[in-house]
Amino acid sequence: MNQQIDEAQEAEPMETEQSTKKRRVVVPGEVIVSGEDFLPSEGARREGQDILASRFGLAEEAGRVIKVIPITGAFIPRRNSVVLGRVTQITLNGWVIDIDAASSGFLPIDESPRFINKNEMDQFLAIGDVVAAKIWSINVRGIDLTLKGKGLGKLEGGFIFRVSPNSVPRIIGREGSMISLIKERTGCDIGAGQNGWVWVQSDNLDSQIQARKAIEFVSENVHVDGLTEKVEGLLNK
Amino acid sequence: MSSMKSAGITIDTFKKLFTAGKRFDGRGLMEYRPFEVNFEVSNCAEGSARVRLGKSEVIVGVKMNIDKPYPDSPDKGNLMVSADLLPLASPRFEAGPPKFDAIELPRLVDRAIRESGMINLKELVVTPGEKVWTVIIDIYPINADGNLIDAASIGAAAALKSAVIPGITEAGTPDYKHRTKKKLPLSDETLPLSITVFKLGNTLFLDPTREEEEASETRTTFGVSKWKGSYMINSCQKSAPVCLTRAEIEEIAKLLPKKYDELNERLKKFL
């Protein structure tokens, strides 16, 4: 079931190679465009005639709408994001999960995929175990997680490692194309969380090494043209 | 980078990899990452060096003061090694009083240097019994990606090699604005380096990345140098409540001269 983690992801802003949208790197405070017609969206603001960047990133003009897509920085939790996390504590009514964000996640016992007896919680998820979970609520108390959904649950075998969270959309690729390519060529199960943690599993150690190498290559070359061909080349070696 | 602890499945995978003699970055288990050394990274220091070992980076500076000698060694200069694990270098390093790692690291570097006899402290006397030079080595990790102790020891040796003694004013205080051309009284033959051996399950390995280091169960740091033609272990310390077997200790003892030569050769290219 875990092979499907990436399919459980909602559509996220994604780097695509044949983008028709105009994009360029901007610094905070830089004027992106001028004119009454434009509408500032995420990461942008209007000052008089000008639309300015309110953070560092890729400014994108999609018709009249201007936004700035982050290309660097820490993971910012969003509702519906799928994340990988590590169980750090078992409480009376759920599990505390480190999701490598500014707040830890909480997985209530009712959000497990099946009924779990309160006395047997650690048999389902023990400290140090890894889960793929979805963020279903962010509130003042913290981040609430669920395992209900396709591709979510405990991850068995393999290993997890971290890449830049901002490179995850590219690792998944358009409609999952990049991750599918790497899965297919290496024969590994792979799941990427929006928090930058990636899970790779295979019984073959060399395949695991190769899959990780390919994923790290994508993560470090997000802005390179023709990335798919380069990854294919790497996997053919 | 994250502050998440190693997951159980990840540690199991490392065990399998190491047992098969493999690593994610393609190195052999006893292979160091490439390193480079730059000098004069801080021009107010008497000597300084930056070491990049893989993605780990450490800056080491040498400063010299004039102090009283210790009562039990009136005819010797003083050596002091300190380190600060700056929160700049890792999400794992926190501000506040030094944790044990920050206390242990400079002590390990200190003992490797002191016991090797690399510095002839007797030549650092200004006025016998009254004034001697104190050599202070300060170690700062800038980016922590595993094996900081070995990186720090390479940096300390390099910074010492590059250090130049300050002048002395008429009042008998150091004159940092008028440095002499005199290098520190260092042995030509003896260059102490630390080699830290890590263990996970039944496998020994060297120079871990942070992720490998965090999966490891114990480490032992050896201060090694060459003295009168033979390889000397000058200091050593095993960490963590995990054992090394006799066979492992003997294996390490055989390995150290080889690794020492390799590191020394690589370091010499920068000196």
Next chain:
Amino acid sequence: MAFKRIDGRKNSDLRPITAKIGVIPNADGSALFAFGNTIAIAAVYGPRLLHPQHMQDPETGILRVNYDLLSFSVNDRKKPGPSRRSQEISKVTEWALSPVLDLKEFPNTVIDVQIYIIQADAGTRTAGINAASMALAHAGIPMRNLVCSVAVGKQDKEIVVDLTKAEEDFDGGEGPTDFPLAKIANTDQYTLLQLDGKIPAERVSEVLTIADQAFANIYEAQKKALKEEFS
């Protein structure tokens, strides 16, 4: 005799600038900024959970700055650990950077900025602010604009920018003056004002004018460093 600066620069000249981002791979954002021999590095971690909990603000994230010198960055070795001076500079740097940040998206969290001076030749706090501003941008933190910082000084009666240590130690005539400033780029909003020395009140405008050219040059260097990493 015409006034001449110790290193031959014109009164309005900065020392050569070095600016670079991504110098600390572990950090969420990082940068190096140097004015000549003064080298500052900055790392940003966060937004991350703020400990202790009683310091958390449920309405916004908090900026926390730590500035310090490496012990060997100055001639007389600085004892490791915070000093009164470094604590004050940490705080004024926090005040210099906060006005451009919008941390409401990140309640209960902290953005940690760590600034260290590797080599000091005067102007360390201003180099630190420039590095930190770039590192915050690099960390993707929502911010209205970059912050630029420079020290203006006086050598006897001459107003000069970006003093070296040798110039700060000048003791002829009216003596030396150090007037560090920071400004939100492309605005007339100042976020850091400190002064030690003697500036005649009627010459303040002159100081601000000479600083403007410096701010423009610093901003260009910051912008270029941020962009070249991704193009």
